[in-house]
Amino acid sequence: MTNNTLNLIKRAEIITEALPYFSRYANKTVVIKYGGNAMNNETILRTILADTAALKIVGVNPILVHGGGPEINGQLDRLGIKSEFKNGLRVTSPEAMDVVQMTLAGKVNKNIVAALCTLGVRAVGLCGKDSNLIEAEKLVGDYGQVGRITQINAHILDTLKADFVPVIASIGADKAGAGYNINADLAAGAIGGALKAEKLLFLTDIDGILFDPSNPTSLIKQISVKEIEGLIKKGIIKGGMLPKVEACVAAIKAGIKEVLITNGTTPHAILLELFTDEGLGTMITR
Numbered sequence: 001m002t003n004n005t006l007n008l009i010k011r012a013e014i015i016t017e018a019l020p021y022f023s024r025y026a027n028k029t030v031v032i033k034y035g036g037n038a039m040n041n042e043t044i045l046r047t048i049l050a051d052t053a054a055l056k057i058v059g060v061n062p063i064l065v066h067g068g069g070p071e072i073n074g075q076l077d078r079l080g081i082k083s084e085f086k087n088g089l090r091v092t093s094p095e096a097m098d099v100v101q102m103t104l105a106g107k108v109n110k111n112i113v114a115a116l117c118t119l120g121v122r123a124v125g126l127c128g129k130d131s132n133l134i135e136a137e138k139l140v141g142d143y144g145q146v147g148r149i150t151q152i153n154a155h156i157l158d159t160l161k162a163d164f165v166p167v168i169a170s171i172g173a174d175k176a177g178a179g180y181n182i183n184a185d186l187a188a189g190a191i192g193g194a195l196k197a198e199k200l201l202f203l204t205d206i207d208g209i210l211f212d213p214s215n216p217t218s219l220i221k222q223i224s225v226k227e228i229e230g231l232i233k234k235g236i237i238k239g240g241m242l243p244k245v246e247a248c249v250a251a252i253k254a255g256i257k258e259v260l261i262t263n264g265t266t267p268h269a270i271l272l273e274l275f276t277d278e279g280l281g282t283m284i285t286r
Contacts, residue, residue, distance in 0.1 A: 021275040026059040029161060029195050030274065033188035034203035034264050035067025044265050048203065049112070051270035052165060053119035060274075061161040065168045065191060067184035068108040075099050088240045092144040092181040100181045101127075104169040112167050123165040128172040129179065131156040134187060136172030136180045147172045147180025149187065152194035189247030193254025200251050201273060202244055203264025208282030209245065211236065222283045225249050248284045259284040 034048055055062040069090075076083050076099055084091050092100060105127040116123035128134025133156055136147030149172060160166050168191065170184035185202065192200040209228075212218040213236070223231075228249055231237045237245050248259040262269050262281025273279050 022058050025055075025198060025274065027061065028198035029061045029063060029192075030055065031063045031065060031188055031192035031195070031197045031200045032203065032270065033065045033067075033184055033201070035069060035184055040070050041265070044267075046115070047267050048264060048270065049115050050119060051268055053116060053121045054271065055274070056121045056165055063157060063161060063166045063168065063191065063195070063197075064112065065170060065184055065188035066104075066108060066112060067170060068104045071108055072100055072103050075103050085240075086141075086143060088243045089139075089143055089146055089183055090181060091142070092146050094145060097145040097179060097181060101171055101179055105129075105171055109167055109169040116165055116167070121165055122163060123167055124160060125167045125169070126156070127169040128182060128187070129177075132173070133157070133168070134170070134172035134182060134190070135174070136182060137174055138180065145178075145180050147174075147182050149182060149190045152190050154191065154194040157191070157195060183243045183247075185244040185247040186250070189251035189259075190254070192256050192259075193251045196255045198257060199274070200248070200256050200259045201270060202248070202259070202261045203269060204244065204261060205263065205265055207263045207280070208261045209237065209241070213241075220282050221279075222285065224285055225252050228284065252284060252286050257286075 032052060052062050052064060076096060079099065081095050081099060083096055109125040109127065113123045113125040126133060132153050134149060135151040135153065136149050139146045139148045157166050170182040170187040172180045172182045174180065188200060207216065207219050209220045209223060210216065210218045211220055228237065228245055244261065248261065251259050260273050260281055260283055262273050266280060269280060273281065
């Protein structure tokens with residue numbers, strides 16, 4: 001048997017392994033959140049978007065929620081606007097809020113939509129201000145124009161998701177129309193919960209939840225909400241990971257069956273998580 005034949009057999013085995021998952025996720029909603037370093041690497045970004053397009057083509061309804069921290073940082077630096085983080089959230093002045101909205105909804109969002117359209121699917125860009133998708137109010141504390149989500153009006157996504165891939169920038173608005181910077185992890189969790197999504201997938205630049213943050217081999221493959229709350233109390237989960245994990249817990253409590261945190265810099269991380277038996281990162285369950 002030639003090497004070429006062996007390679008073909010291996011490909012067939014991969015497809016066979018994936019077939020049950022195609023049926024499982026057919027017509028189901030999967031919310032995908034990504035941001036951070038993946039957005040600055042064209043190769044990684046292209047793979048993530050190719051995986052998202054593949055989901056749509058095989059009958060899944062993916063919804064992308066994105067951040068844009070590095071891009072926002074660059075714009076703020078160029079304009080000489082200072083920015084700092086507090087408890088994993090960007091303290092957002094009125095001047096910084098203008099930059100956040102311009103960058104996320106005006107540049108990053110539309111670039112993602114355009115890239116998806118080149119991959120054979122129809123995509124549409126939204127932010128939380130569109131059709132009051134993300135209603136918010138000012139977060140208590142010295143965070144500036146950082147918002148706390150009060151309601152997700154998912155009707156627009158229910159209308160669009162069958163024919164389009166919705167791409168959502170994490171900006172919210174209050175009843176008076178004032179804009180707020182919303183943590184993209186929390187936005188993805190709230191959107192997934194409102195839609196009762198089959199799965200919520202967080203793509204980050206680490207492999208998942210680590211029992212020892214200084215030891216990359218201490219990956220937790222599966223964990224319950226109760227166990228997560230214990231790790232937060234012990235201070236094992238903290239900093240920038242805290243809003244992400246809190247979003248996971250809120251999403252599970254809102255009705256999502258499973259939430260996954262995985263390394264989005266791994267090629268085809270989305271397909272490996274959804275369509276293989278092993279998966280890659282941390283699975284959070286009720």
